[in-house]
Amino acid sequence: MIRSVKGTHDILPDQTWRWRKIESSLHGFMQKYGYQEIRTPAFEKTELFSRGIGEETDIVSKEMYSWTDQGGEKLTLKPELTAPVVRSFIQHNLGSQSSTNRLYYMDTLFRRERPQKGRTRQFHQFGVEVFGSEHPEADAEVIAISYNFFKTLGIDNLTLTLNSIGSDDCRNNYRNELRNYLKPFLSDLTETSQNRFQNNPLRILDTKIEHEKEILKNAPEIGNFLTVDDKSHFEEVKSLLNGLSIPFSIQSQMVRGLDYYTRTTYEISSTALGAQDALCGGGRYDKLVETLGGKPTPAVGFAAGIERLLLALELKPTEFNFESIQIYIIGLTEKVRSNCQVIAQDLRNQGFSVSTDLLRRSLKSLLREANRNSVKVAIIIGDDELANDIVQVKDMETGEQTTVSKNKLTEHLTDLDF
């Protein structure tokens, strides 16, 4: 048997309606905020990600599905969406068409990680990116969108964690200070931390190793290195969130794994999930557009995992309802079967949802089938009915059956009002 690839999953008919529910909720929600949808290709040039996300990140260094195509081009299945959206923003010069661009997306991503609860190799995210504003109102709007969307879906136990990692200057200074502080402890650090010491010392702050945490207790804090502008930006974001009644907590050690963030970073998690409890992560990235070759453009955005959202939602499936077929047409003999198809087609044209049998089964098994599919009415046609231009309409809930002449059928079904 050929199975689906590790970390990929089929979404079967008993689940697809959940996905459609999320999808339609999102489109409706984003419209209220005046955001427009953007869709980018499934794969990009590898260079986009190595430059955009950062060569040293886990994603780029070990998780990408990359290959060289027949023309010798190095390509990669999207592991992340901000870089492609930024690429598209630059390529189509969206910045010159309006002063701010509010975009959202929903897409399929690929990362080669070890699967676990809330993590698969092919997965889905939705998110927003706002281009053109350096002001805290943009940060607050983006954060509010993610938080409020989860809220309206009814997810409880939301935790919003907020931090500012400052502008470029601030981080350069801080990086140097952190290196100076850590240098005497270098031999005590794990191998990965020693590598990070070289490439990205901020990530050491994220360590889960006890004795490293101990070392870091007296390390300089990034908050103290924020410039005056960084600080006031952060303060304004916080007060805007307060004004919107969105609760948050500050976590100065929170460093995101992607290199492009500046100033605001945040994460929303839910206790309804397992170890992978982040529903959404995001922040500001004022340098990325420039890094990827565009005009300097401030931007802020987030991405949220749809699988994780579904997991968090799984606990309360009551609001969702499966839509069943309304009418099942049963033909009793070979003579009437072609007639059944015609009637089905007519009724569909009238707007009903109609199904027929494909296995030439008996009346008994067809009623059973109709029952299983919880259809509202069964229409039964035998030779007698055919000869007299009538049909039997059976209400599957009450069991009541009435003889209806064929030309009154639509009228009769409409009156039933199901």
Next chain:
RNA sequence: GUGGGAGUAGCUCAGGUGGUUAGAGUGCCUGGUUGUGGCCCAGGAGGUCGUGGGUUCAAGUCCCAUCUCUCACCCCA
């Protein structure tokens, strides 16, 4: 990449210390009604016991290897 747990019917799972034709519930099909579903009753189909090797008179059960799923670490959504 590292560690824990698990692989027996479509699904959920039983199968002390090896012992005849491997079970249950549920789902599926048929019948109990010449053309009437649900409930009930009866019957039926459905299994390379994850795979390969080994020990043994005998392996679902013991040993080794391997694959897959799953949870966790790392990291992320």
